[in-house]
Amino acid sequence: MAKQPASKRTPATIYDVAERAGVSIATVSHALNRPEKVSDATRTKVMDVVDELQFVPKAAAVSHARRGVGRIGVVAPFTSYSSYSVRLAGVLSGFAESAVDVVVFDHPSVAAASSPLLSALPTTGRLDALLIMGIPLDEAMAQRLRSRRMPTVLVDSYHEEFPTVNVDxxxxxxxxxxxxxxxxxxxxxxxxxxxxxxxxxxxxxxxxxxxxxxxxxxxxxxxxxxxxxxxxxxxxxxxxxxxxxxxxxxxxxxxxxxxxxxxxxxxxxxxxxxxxxxxxxxxxxxxxxxxxxxxxxxxxxxPLGETGYTASRLLREAIDTDGDAPVRHVMLVPELIQGETT
CATH class of the missing domain: 3.40.50.2300 (Response regulator)
Known part of the structure; x- marks a missing residue:
């Protein structure tokens, strides 16, 4: 039998992912929804299969029909560094007049620990775009975002293929x-x-x-x-x-x-x-x-508020063009404030 074109293939199920990865469906579910409960090696194996099969959880498949409506994930070490709350205020200001939902995810400080949270977010189908602040983007995650054409902007980190906003x-x-x-x-x-x-x-x-x-x-x-x-x-x-x-x-x-x-x-x-x-x-x-x-x-x-606002504008542009907007790297300038302690 001839191989079906990619557009005609039956969408992969959680059972297909579990079989290909050699794990239970419960493990697949944990890898996607509660990744901290799965070992690094098992999570990587499951996520590789998820990417290979372009699996989308059934309950979230409807998100493909609402692309452009707007549910944006903002991921940052909010509880580790208060500066990201100020950046978030700038983000919210940028989306204030847009019909989007902004969903906030806290990530541990990358100076102290890593978290599996970020790797699973693009696969859930619950988000239309991502704004990642203060977290470096590894190549596996970059490839996952590219393959799923998820508009993404980085703040306080850099990747040449994604729009970024940084302070010098x-x-x-x-x-x-x-x-x-x-x-x-x-x-x-x-x-x-x-x-x-x-x-x-x-x-x-x-x-x-x-x-x-x-x-x-x-x-x-x-x-x-x-x-x-x-x-x-x-x-x-x-x-x-x-x-x-x-x-x-x-x-x-x-x-x-x-x-x-x-x-x-x-x-x-x-x-x-x-x-x-x-x-x-x-x-x-x-x-x-x-x-x-x-x-x-x-x-x-x-300029923390400006950082968040600028990132929101870049992400809005990426969403409106379905990820085809030019990749721009914005660098803002800090200012010395002399106090009484030096």
Missing amino acids: DELGGLLLGRHLVQRGHQRIAYVAEQQASPDYLSPGQRRVIGVGKALAEADLPGDALGLIFTETADLAGGRAAADTVASTADRPTALVAHHDHLAAGLLAGLREAQVSVPGDVAVAGYDGSELADALGLTTMRQ
Whole structure:
């Protein structure tokens, strides 16, 4: 019998996926709907078959008939970094006059953990488009999005085949580093969570590169820039890092925190240890949040709301053209806000 053209093939069922992957239908269901309950190896095997068969869950097949109506998934580490809530406000503003539903998914911080959530979202059929913030896009996921022609925009990460919106983190680190060098600092430490995966260049790593360039411009040695890793990227993590700095004899004279909440913890911990700020140690944050303003922190202000709004416009364009809009990469510029802590 002649092989049927792709357009005439009977749609794959969950039983077809289970048989091809050598697992139960319950495992297939978990891989798609509760991926955290399936091992990485099994989930990868199931998802490979799902992609191969272009399987769409039966209950969600109707989504193909409503493409263009609009149900958009926004995925970001919302509970790990408050800055993504500000970006989300920009996204919602961009879609305020559109007939779309915006569905929010929280993702663990990629500095501390990975999550299977993102890999399953394009296969569920429940979404028409994705906005992915602060999460690197691996090649398997990129191929899944391409094969399903799902309009996708990335924020705070980069892939050459998808529209992206970023803030120039290397420039931000450079400007902040120059500011500290101009104030006589020759030993600076960047404070952040340790990144779990070495497979991508994160915003924090780009900022470190920028600070390093500022030190090189001043002919300072390579070891003038250090790294202090925290277990958590919050006030408690900042306090713990401050304890480490306070008890170090040859401590850095300036600390650059990955974000303002971490900087607030550093500020509190140093003051509790009776380390003068900025007399003994200068402290700078990142993001330009209301907390930084309230505490008088020196910080790099990111145009967070503009980032989300711009991403929403790019995604709207991708939806309207069914994914055929030109791929655009937007780079926004941060601004140094000098406070009382440097």
